[in-house]
Amino acid sequence: MDQDQIRDLAQAVKQARHFVVLTGAGASTESGLPDFRSKTGLWRGVDPVSLISMSALRRRPVEFYQFYRMRFSHLWGAKPNPVHHVLASLQKEGLLKRVITQNVDGLHQAAGSEGVIELHGSLRECLCLDCGRSFPARLIDVDVQSAADIPRCPECGGMLKPGVVLFEEPLPADAIEAAIDEATQSDLFLVVGSSLEVGPANQLPVLAVQSGAQLGVLNLTPTFVDHRARWVIREKAGQVLTALAAELGIPARVENRSTGDLGEATPG
Numbered sequence: 001m002d003q004d005q006i007r008d009l010a011q012a013v014k015q016a017r018h019f020v021v022l023t024g025a026g027a028s029t030e031s032g033l034p035d036f037r038s039k040t041g042l043w044r045g046v047d048p049v050s051l052i053s054m055s056a057l058r059r060r061p062v063e064f065y066q067f068y069r070m071r072f073s074h075l076w077g078a079k080p081n082p083v084h085h086v087l088a089s090l091q092k093e094g095l096l097k098r099v100i101t102q103n104v105d106g107l108h109q110a111a112g113s114e115g116v117i118e119l120h121g122s123l124r125e126c127l128c129l130d131c132g133r134s135f136p137a138r139l140i141d142v143d144v145q146s147a148a149d150i151p152r153c154p155e156c157g158g159m160l161k162p163g164v165v166l167f168e169e170p171l172p173a174d175a176i177e178a179a180i181d182e183a184t185q186s187d188l189f190l191v192v193g194s195s196l197e198v199g200p201a202n203q204l205p206v207l208a209v210q211s212g213a214q215l216g217v218l219n220l221t222p223t224f225v226d227h228r229a230r231w232v233i234r235e236k237a238g239q240v241l242t243a244l245a246a247e248l249g250i251p252a253r254v255e256n257r258s259t260g261d262l263g264e265a266t267p268g
């Protein structure tokens with residue numbers, strides 16, 4: 001690892017007035033969560049992307065829910081990794097203002113991050129398509145074999161959907177607005193584990209740079225904003241952030257606290 005880059009980044013973190021981090025799937029792969037866009041571990045030979053749309057939920061609800069059950073089976077066992085821990089610690093030390101995430105796994109919150117902006121919603125809750133109420137995800141983590149098993153809203157009987165943004169659905173406007181606000185205010189913006197292939201999240205670093213922020217990119221593969229970044233580090237984000245925490249002299253994780261949010265959504 002390039003210690004000079006880490007030292008320089010640490011210096012910038014110390015001096016930053018408004019430090020914001022954007023995380024993507026790469027932040028959670030070290031927790032063992034598969035990137036469902038990758039072509040490995042395919043779901044019964046079906047392209048999972050075709051199943052995570054509103055129309056699939058309406059037209060093929062049985063397969064839709066079976067696919068989500070598979071996702072849940074990975075989710076419940078997943079634990080925060082050094083990426084989540086160091087970011088929570090940076091925030092606790094007052095060095096990091098906000099985490100914006102494209103992930104839906106809730107692992108930032110589980111590590112102790114506060115006020116996380118979830119651009120793509122959360123897999124830890126589900127929503128009623130009719131009345132809009134939200135419930136813990138365990139309501140849809142059920143064995144669906146036929147149409148009769150499709151989970152229904154306990155309040156109104158409407159169809160439930162995962163609390164994540166599906167294809168053919170707009171991103172949550174309040175989250176987008178908050179993220180744009182953070183990017184615009186930031187003077188240091190760090191991309192962690194995102195290839196920046198999905199909009200509008202991939203416009204946030206651009207917006208930050210246009211607003212005068214310094215940009216860093218921690219990702220294993222190149223991104224379209226690398227040429228605008230002061231730091232480009234293509235190593236495992238967990239290792240880089242752990243080194244950053246060491247350079248800053250802060251703990252690499254927040255003291256264990258109640259993981260109420262996490263526990264509540266856990267089935268059983």
Ligand SMILES: [Zn+2]
Pocket residue numbers: 128129130131132133153154155156157158
């Ligand atoms: Zn309802």
